[in-house]
């Protein structure tokens with residue numbers, strides 16, 4: 001696995017974008033925030049590290065690449081992520097199903 005690709009800000013604890021808040025086996029994605037265009041592992045990382053309030057991606061932005069798979073470093077579009085939220089459509093890495101509970105923190109639903 002390569003560690004190239006976009007940078008991920010915040011208190012990341014490993015190369016697969018796990019952070020101090022979510023670090024289970026399945027917590028391998030980072031989200032690019034609409035407000036600043038930067039990747040953070042989770043909403044709490046953004047809240048603690050960024051100097052501004054988070055903005056969610058509008059419904060019309062489903063073609064934006066805003067989800068980074070920490071395993072294969074593929075940048076998925078929002079549509080790809082929402083359509084296959086239990087695993088990475090590129091490498092098959094399992095995604096945390098609990099993330100679906102937080103979808104509204106990142107994307108307008």
Ligand SMILES: [Zn+2]
Pocket residue numbers: 033034035036037046050052053054055
């Ligand atoms: Zn931001």
Ligand SMILES: [Zn+2]
Pocket residue numbers: 010019020021022041042043044045046
């Ligand atoms: Zn976090």
Ligand SMILES: [Zn+2]
Pocket residue numbers: 069070071072073074088089090091092093
């Ligand atoms: Zn992947």
